[in-house]
Amino acid sequence: MNLKTHYLRATNFAILVISLVALIAMLTGLLYVIFAKAATVDAKTQSALARVAWLTGAALMLSILILLGVIIHYVAQRLTQPPEGFKPTAYFDAWTEAGRRVKAEDAPPVEPYEKE
Secondary structure (H helix, E strand, O other): OOHHHHHHHHHHHHHHHHHHHHHHHHHHHHHHHHHHHHOOOOHHHHHHHHHHHHHHHHHHHHHHHHHHHHHHHHHHHHHHOOOOOOOOOOOOOHHHHHHHHOOHHHOOOOOOOOOO
């Protein structure tokens, strides 16, 4: 893995974690507001707020599970990867090797330039 790919993955991970944490904070704030207002409204509105609270709580739990999954995947990937050693590859002349392997008389004719 080259250095550019490494930084790209790290940046993507950071953006994903920050976004999930922000979503979790917003959902938690919404639940707080719902529970604070639920005590001061009538029964019909409390029923509607309870449904919204359940939906918000489900979204909050799903967001937390996704965040935990992302963090566990990142840690597991870091623990199982071999250490990154950036080594330059040896010089290899591909054109010379191709010329050694292929003979011109074995090549198929190229239409319309070659005719037998």
